[in-house]
Amino acid sequence: METQNQMPPTSQPQVQQQPEKIHVHHSYIWLGSVRIAFYVIVASGISLASSLAGVISELSFGRSGEVFLIFGVLLLVLVLFVGALGISALVRWWSYKHLYYELTPEEFSLHSGIFNKQRIHVPYQRVQSVDQRATLFQRIFGVCTVSIDTAGGSNNKAITIPYVSKTQAEQLRYELFARKQYVMTGSGAQASVASFQVPAQEYAAPSPAQYAPGAPAQTQQSGNILDAPAEIWQSVGGVFGGMGADIAPVSYEYGMSNKELILTGLSNNTTFVVIVFGIIGVVTQLFELMDGLFSPASGSWEDAAFDAAFAAPPQFLVVFAFAFVAIMLVIWVLSAVGSCISYGGFKARRRGNRIEVEYGLLQHQFQGVDVDRVQSVVIKQSFIRKIFGYCEVSLGKIDAATADDDTNKGTLAQQGLIIHPFVKVSRVPEILAGIIPEFAGVPTEITPVAPVALRRALIRRGIIQGSGFWLAVVVALCMGAVEMFIAPKAPYDPDLALFMTFADPACIIGFALAFTLFVLDLIGAVLWAKSSGFAFNRSFMQVSNGGFSREVVSFPRKKIQFGYTKTNPFQRSAHTATITAVTAAGVGGTHVKLVDAREEDAQAWLTWVQPQRNMVG
Amino acid sequence: MKPLPLNQLDPRIKSVWRLNDAISATLLFVCCAIGFVIAGLVDPDPSWEWVVVGIMTLIYVLTMILCVVVLPPIRYMRWRYEVSEDYLDIARGIVWRKRFVIPFIRVQNTDTRQGPILRLFGLSSVTVATAAGEHEIPGLRSEEAEQLRDRAAELARLAQEDV
Numbered sequence: 001m002e003t004q005n006q007m008p009p010t011s012q013p014q015v016q017q018q019p020e021k022i023h024v025h026h027s028y029i030w031l032g033s034v035r036i037a038f039y040v041i042v043a044s045g046i047s048l049a050s051s052l053a054g055v056i057s058e059l060s061f062g063r064s065g066e067v068f069l070i071f072g073v074l075l076l077v078l079v080l081f082v083g084a085l086g087i088s089a090l091v092r093w094w095s096y097k098h099l100y101y102e103l104t105p106e107e108f109s110l111h112s113g114i115f116n117k118q119r120i121h122v123p124y125q126r127v128q129s130v131d132q133r134a135t136l137f138q139r140i141f142g143v144c145t146v147s148i149d150t151a152g153g154s155n156n157k158a159i160t161i162p163y164v165s166k167t168q169a170e171q172l173r174y175e176l177f178a179r180k181q182y183v184m185t186g187s188g189a190q191a192s193v194a195s196f197q198v199p200a201q202e203y204a205a206p207s208p209a210q211y212a213p214g215a216p217a218q219t220q221q222s223g224n225i226l227d228a229p230a231e232i233w234q235s236v237g238g239v240f241g242g243m244g245a246d247i248a249p250v251s252y253e254y255g256m257s258n259k260e261l262i263l264t265g266l267s268n269n270t271t272f273v274v275i276v277f278g279i280i281g282v283v284t285q286l287f288e289l290m291d292g293l294f295s296p297a298s299g300s301w302e303d304a305a306f307d308a309a310f311a312a313p314p315q316f317l318v319v320f321a322f323a324f325v326a327i328m329l330v331i332w333v334l335s336a337v338g339s340c341i342s343y344g345g346f347k348a349r350r351r352g353n354r355i356e357v358e359y360g361l362l363q364h365q366f367q368g369v370d371v372d373r374v375q376s377v378v379i380k381q382s383f384i385r386k387i388f389g390y391c392e393v394s395l396g397k398i399d400a401a402t403a404d405d406d407t408n409k410g411t412l413a414q415q416g417l418i419i420h421p422f423v424k425v426s427r428v429p430e431i432l433a434g435i436i437p438e439f440a441g442v443p444t445e446i447t448p449v450a451p452v453a454l455r456r457a458l459i460r461r462g463i464i465q466g467s468g469f470w471l472a473v474v475v476a477l478c479m480g481a482v483e484m485f486i487a488p489k490a491p492y493d494p495d496l497a498l499f500m501t502f503a504d505p506a507c508i509i510g511f512a513l514a515f516t517l518f519v520l521d522l523i524g525a526v527l528w529a530k531s532s533g534f535a536f537n538r539s540f541m542q543v544s545n546g547g548f549s550r551e552v553v554s555f556p557r558k559k560i561q562f563g564y565t566k567t568n569p570f571q572r573s574a575h576t577a578t579i580t581a582v583t584a585a586g587v588g589g590t591h592v593k594l595v596d597a598r599e600e601d602a603q604a605w606l607t608w609v610q611p612q613r614n615m616v617g
Numbered sequence: 618m619k620p621l622p623l624n625q626l627d628p629r630i631k632s633v634w635r636l637n638d639a640i641s642a643t644l645l646f647v648c649c650a651i652g653f654v655i656a657g658l659v660d661p662d663p664s665w666e667w668v669v670v671g672i673m674t675l676i677y678v679l680t681m682i683l684c685v686v687v688l689p690p691i692r693y694m695r696w697r698y699e700v701s702e703d704y705l706d707i708a709r710g711i712v713w714r715k716r717f718v719i720p721f722i723r724v725q726n727t728d729t730r731q732g733p734i735l736r737l738f739g740l741s742s743v744t745v746a747t748a749a750g751e752h753e754i755p756g757l758r759s760e761e762a763e764q765l766r767d768r769a770a771e772l773a774r775l776a777q778e779d780v
Contacts, residue, residue, distance in 0.1 A: 561749040562719040589749025611720040
């Protein structure tokens with residue numbers, strides 16, 4: 001394992017030699033089969049449980065023959081388990097035999113499949129990033145899943161190599177990039193490629209002192225409590241992990257401070273939901289109170305039925321609301337701890353012209369992207385984070401649809417490459433200047449949306465797309481239907497009367513919810529109109545969309561695939577237009593949109609999108 | 618407002634649109650209505666089935682009038698394109714009017730396509746694909762389409778591979 005891919009890329013690629021077949025780590029066999037066996041056991045356990053329980057319940061203890069039977073059953077289960085393990089191990093072993101990769105002079109090729117042979121070839125110059133991720137068990141044993149991203153159009157797929165030991169993965173990464181560089185620059189890169197042939201013993205001590213003394217790493221001395229366990233993970237590297245390998249100098253690196261890490265957890269989206277439900281609860285109470293004030297003594301059959309059903313209806317609602325809030329709080333704490341752990345050991349660094357990010361205490365992720373491939377810089381502020389003046393910074397890149405189905409990526413990896421999950425807005429320029437100085441010329445003078453956009457936003461967000469408005473409509477319709485069809489019969493039918501007692505509070509809650517949402521929609525619309533706009537200068541464009549949350553997207557002009565303006569008749573009479581710039585970020589492109597820019601601004605922008613010969617880029 | 622792009626599509630595209638829309642509307646209508654027609658024939662006391670079929674026929678006739686008579690000329694009027702030195706300019710849309718600017722240096726591949734209906738009228742469509750979606754110019758005379766494709770491909774060759 002240590003020596004098998006020490007084959008240097010410079011060893012005369014012209015000479016056709018049989019490339020070495022490199023197999024993945026042997027934990028592919030047993031770790032994989034343990035997992036399969038576990039699934040088999042669970043499945044058979046569920047299907048056998050009822051019959052086993054039946055057998056056991058029929059037994060009366062005391063007679064030796066039946067004790068023997070129990071042992072027999074247990075033995076059978078054991079045999080089943082071992083058998084399942086054995087069979088899956090055999091299958092895994094067989095497919096292990098046929099799973100290997102080769103580094104030929106021109107391309108990387110991955111062979112797999114027992115009966116359906118599959119060969120994937122990747123020319124070195126197409127390799128864009130080599131990412132790693134590891135589940136908890138994989139981390140314990142020091143293996144990881146490597147995925148190789150290629151530059152592709154809209155339907156590119158990442159190539160995944162499962163169960164590669166850490167050392168092998170690191171070496172594969174450097175090997176691929178070295179060969180890519182070699183292919184791209186020809187023999188001129190001989191010297192730089194040669195520098196990748198670091199003898200194995202030099203891997204042994206990856207410390208900052210190892211970096212080239214001429215370029216000292218400019219690291220930020222901010223750490224957090226979870227850095228220590230993450231570093232232990234890193235240094236131990238798991239059972240078969242081997243030692244880490246750091247080669248290219250790091251020019252900028254940062255982690256997260258304690259405060260940032262904890263606040264990341266506390267300020268995630270669940271918090272917002274908890275607050276919204278809190279507001280709804282309060283508004284419901286207010287409506288209840290008003291209801292009580294305005295119709296204190298109607299004395300109708302409704303009140304009688306209501307009183308019969310619940311001695312103290314408000315208390316019932318209060319208890320209900322409190323239970324709900326309590327459940328939400330528990331969920332909130334759990335998700336906070338969860339996101340703390342998933343961002344534990346967060347490190348982002350600039351190495352050469354690549355940006356690398358790693359995070360995750362239990363499920364480890366390593367992602368990298370070439371600076372030339374960064375499509376956009378996205379600064380996101382959710383509502384809570386906006387209040388405290390913090391934001392999340394991520395990079396847009398072309399994402400590949402991963403070929404394997406057991407992706408543990410979750411939601412974290414879906415938002416591009418997060419280079420800082422929680423940072424004070426005032427620190428963002430500093431971080432960007434350190435990690436991606438290429439984006440230094442981003443314009444700052446924002447052209448706001450047209451003044452008429454406020455009115456249009458109120459109508460659009462409050463009514464046409466207004467969740468509150470439409471909820472109120474639905475509730476009103478339901479109420480009308482109940483009044484029309486059920487209320488006339490209610491006095492004669494006790495069941496329906498009981499139903500009516502439920503219908504009223506339901507309507508009140510519904511209207512409270514609708515009212516809250518409506519007000520939030522309107523406030524959001526005002527905030528949006530006040531804080532949205534776009535800017536462009538010679539080589540960059542920036543679009544900011546505000547509201548309760550805020551998103552600022554900046555991207556270079558040469559990453560705009562195409563742009564368009566769109567108007568509907570109302571916009572034409574109001575002299576505004578929607579502008580949309582389309583970049584290739586994400587899977588199949590990202591549309592960055594700003595509604596209701598002034599018509600002349602939109603025109604100027606569209607002219608700017610047109611390539612001009614005398615301009616660079 | 619910036620002047621609209623110069624070129625219009627080939628006038629025969631109107632007939633292509635008419636034929637296309639008529640075929641798909643008829644197919645949809647047949648699929649939706651056939652169940653009710655059968656039910657109406659089988660049911661010994663048919664009443665509501667024929668009402669449904671009647672409503673469907675009305676919608677179908679209105680759709681046909683819209684698609685065959687009203688929309689194609691307007692659509693044709695609004696659909697314009699222009700191949701300038703280094704970008705493709707498209708303006709289209711009746712209610713939601715869109716104006717696209719597609720720089721050729723971002724174009725990854727271009728091709729011409731010709732379905733049976735287009736072939737019937739001797740037309741071709743040109744598709745220009747970028748890394749984030751593709752654009753189609755639906756109806757051009759075949760030789761014009763070839764020219765446009767070659768031109769777009771030539772300009773696209775200058776594109777940097779830097780997505």
